[in-house]
Amino acid sequence: MTSTVSVPELAIDLEGIVKQFGAHRALDGASLRVARGSVHGLVGENGAGKSTLIKVLAGIHAPDAGIIRIGGHTVADLDPSAVESLGVHFIHQDRLLAPSFTVGEALFLGREIRKGPWLDRRAMQRRAAEVIHSLFDVTLPPGARIAELNTAQQQIVQISRALLANPSVLVFDEPTASLVKREVDQLLGIIRRLRDSGLTIIYISHYLQEIEALCDAVTILRNGRDVGVVDPAATPVAEIARRMVNRDVAEMYPRHTASRGNVVLDVQGLTLDRAYDDVSLSVHRGEVVGLTGLVGSGAKALVRSLFGLESPDAGTIAIDAAPVTLRSPREAVTRGIALVPEDRRAQGIAPSLSVTENATLASLRTFSRLGFLSRVRERSAVARLIDDLAIRTPGPHALARQLSGGNQQKVALAKWLSRQSRLYILDEPTVGVDIGAKVEIYKLIATLVEGGAGVLVLSSDLQELIGICDRVAVMYRGRIARTFDAGEADSDALLACATGAHARDAHASDTGALSAFGAAQTPLAARATSSEEPTHVAI
Numbered sequence: 001m002t003s004t005v006s007v008p009e010l011a012i013d014l015e016g017i018v019k020q021f022g023a024h025r026a027l028d029g030a031s032l033r034v035a036r037g038s039v040h041g042l043v044g045e046n047g048a049g050k051s052t053l054i055k056v057l058a059g060i061h062a063p064d065a066g067i068i069r070i071g072g073h074t075v076a077d078l079d080p081s082a083v084e085s086l087g088v089h090f091i092h093q094d095r096l097l098a099p100s101f102t103v104g105e106a107l108f109l110g111r112e113i114r115k116g117p118w119l120d121r122r123a124m125q126r127r128a129a130e131v132i133h134s135l136f137d138v139t140l141p142p143g144a145r146i147a148e149l150n151t152a153q154q155q156i157v158q159i160s161r162a163l164l165a166n167p168s169v170l171v172f173d174e175p176t177a178s179l180v181k182r183e184v185d186q187l188l189g190i191i192r193r194l195r196d197s198g199l200t201i202i203y204i205s206h207y208l209q210e211i212e213a214l215c216d217a218v219t220i221l222r223n224g225r226d227v228g229v230v231d232p233a234a235t236p237v238a239e240i241a242r243r244m245v246n247r248d249v250a251e252m253y254p255r256h257t258a259s260r261g262n263v264v265l266d267v268q269g270l271t272l273d274r275a276y277d278d279v280s281l282s283v284h285r286g287e288v289v290g291l292t293g294l295v296g297s298g299a300k301a302l303v304r305s306l307f308g309l310e311s312p313d314a315g316t317i318a319i320d321a322a323p324v325t326l327r328s329p330r331e332a333v334t335r336g337i338a339l340v341p342e343d344r345r346a347q348g349i350a351p352s353l354s355v356t357e358n359a360t361l362a363s364l365r366t367f368s369r370l371g372f373l374s375r376v377r378e379r380s381a382v383a384r385l386i387d388d389l390a391i392r393t394p395g396p397h398a399l400a401r402q403l404s405g406g407n408q409q410k411v412a413l414a415k416w417l418s419r420q421s422r423l424y425i426l427d428e429p430t431v432g433v434d435i436g437a438k439v440e441i442y443k444l445i446a447t448l449v450e451g452g453a454g455v456l457v458l459s460s461d462l463q464e465l466i467g468i469c470d471r472v473a474v475m476y477r478g479r480i481a482r483t484f485d486a487g488e489a490d491s492d493a494l495l496a497c498a499t500g501a502h503a504r505d506a507h508a509s510d511t512g513a514l515s516a517f518g519a520a521q522t523p524l525a526a527r528a529t530s531s532e533e534p535t536h537v538a539i
């Protein structure tokens with residue numbers, strides 16, 4: 001690594017970065033200038049080059065051209081450990097924690113606490129609990145392995161790990177994608193506190209409201225180039241969106257025109273011990289039903305049961321009035337149920353298969369006759385899906401792993417949409433997807449119900465649920481606390497219901513609002529106002 005002195009007031013200064021992958025130019029002279037002590041947003045549609053630019057900064061990709069300055073020093077031949085030693089740390093989209101590690105091991109990886117020649121696991125566990133508690137005011141299950149934690153908890157471990165290294169720049173690549181609103185508020189509170197303590201933050205997100213609420217400046221990327229730097233306080237979100245996709249984003253939440261048909265999914269008294277209890281829920285044909293709840297509310301587990309991934313202990317499920325037992329996803333699929341899972345990169349796509357193969361994997365039978373695959377029908381169906389979902393791919397035969405994260409999500413979605421089903425269960429269908437593609441996905445959902453299917457959308461994006469659903473069921477502590485009809489729900493009411501605030505109003509003694517992390521806690525967003533709260537952990 002070589003270094004010379006230059007512009008001191010910028011924490012990060014990337015200038016004219018070019019990165020070519022084979023024939024594809026992912027970055028075409030992109031620049032990113034980040035003032036010290038600011039929160040700087042980076043936005044752009046799926047495939048615009050955000051992650052690639054960040055990976056160049058992280059020393060993961062070597063740029064083909066351009067200049068990188070960190071803390072005023074021009075640097076070259078970066079590798080990830082050199083970047084970390086310069087104080088730049090990353091919370092990546094793909095969470096890079098080893099699933100078999102305990103929280104302590106993950107937190108202190110590379111900086112293990114030892115007793116003589118041996119790892120002192122107990123000390124690491126204790127210290128990990130202290131650190132996480134002081135930063136986030138949460139208690140993770142003692143001795144838990146990473147694989148046993150939910151996404152929000154894993155993210156907390158990742159952020160704590162980065163903060164333990166006393167970074168000067170922290171880069172968040174879509175950090176709130178899998179968090180519910182309350183956790184998002186907590187995270188935004190933490191980021192503000194970190195900024196106020198002098199840290200520089202780069203923040204990548206598809207949620208423009210977050211960008212508006214949090215960032216001091218925003219760089220907009222389009223087709224591998226920066227096309228503007230704006231002050232989000234002075235620039236309407238719609239204008240940022242327009243500059244991202246280079247066109248006006250029309251109606252954000254297009255409504256379907258289907259009329260309500262027969263009940264396609266009827267759930268009565270469904271119970272899975274320790275997850276959900278006595279849940280009754282119906283979805284009609286021609287209807288979009290939303291389901292939401294904080295992590296631990298049971299909504300996720302309910303969806304797993306509806307797709308045969310977890311057998312309930314009691315209750316009944318009927319599809320088109322016929323009682324069914326769903327012992328496996330295969331049985332669920334046979335009954336006409338399709339699930340688009342949330343963790344699409346892990347569960348939803350085969351990275352080394354092509355876009356076409358992925359998109360048609362779940363519906364090969366549709367394209368086969370007498371055991372032969374009709375390539376023509378397959379090709380035209382895939383072309384239509386690529387077009388409908390605006391999947392940015394070099395072509396239908398490109399490997400899924402070559403696509404940007406958001407475009408991989410769209411491929412996973414395409415896979416299930418290409419299959420004719422009676423009931424579609426979509427788990428966080430628009431996480432990580434850019435604003436233009438979100439609208440396309442909402443239109444597709446409308447098309448599905450207009451074609452006579454029922455759709456159940458599990459989402460933590462309350463605006464989205466309000467925008468596209470006919471009814472929204474909110475779960476709290478394993479039960480459906482309330483089902484709202486379209487028109488009577490607003491995000492405050494949904495959130496109050498999801499956090500149990502409504503129940504607390506009724507039962508003043510119940511102070512234990514369930515949060516993502518189990519126990520009753522003080523929200524960090526509220527704590528952020530207290531100047532006594534620690535912003536860094538001293539080790």
Ligand SMILES: Nc1ncnc2c1ncn2[C@@H]1O[C@H](COP(=O)(O)OP(=O)(O)OP(=O)(O)O)[C@@H](O)[C@H]1O
Nearest residue numbers: 021026046047048049050051052402403404405406
């Ligand atoms: N390793 C790779 N090999 C080939 N192409 C790649 C590779 N990594 C990224 N690309 C391509 O570079 C372009 C930019 O991808 P990148 O992941 O940076 O986009 P992004 O803006 O982060 O998108 P998203 O919002 O979907 O995460 C995409 O067209 C992607 O297909």
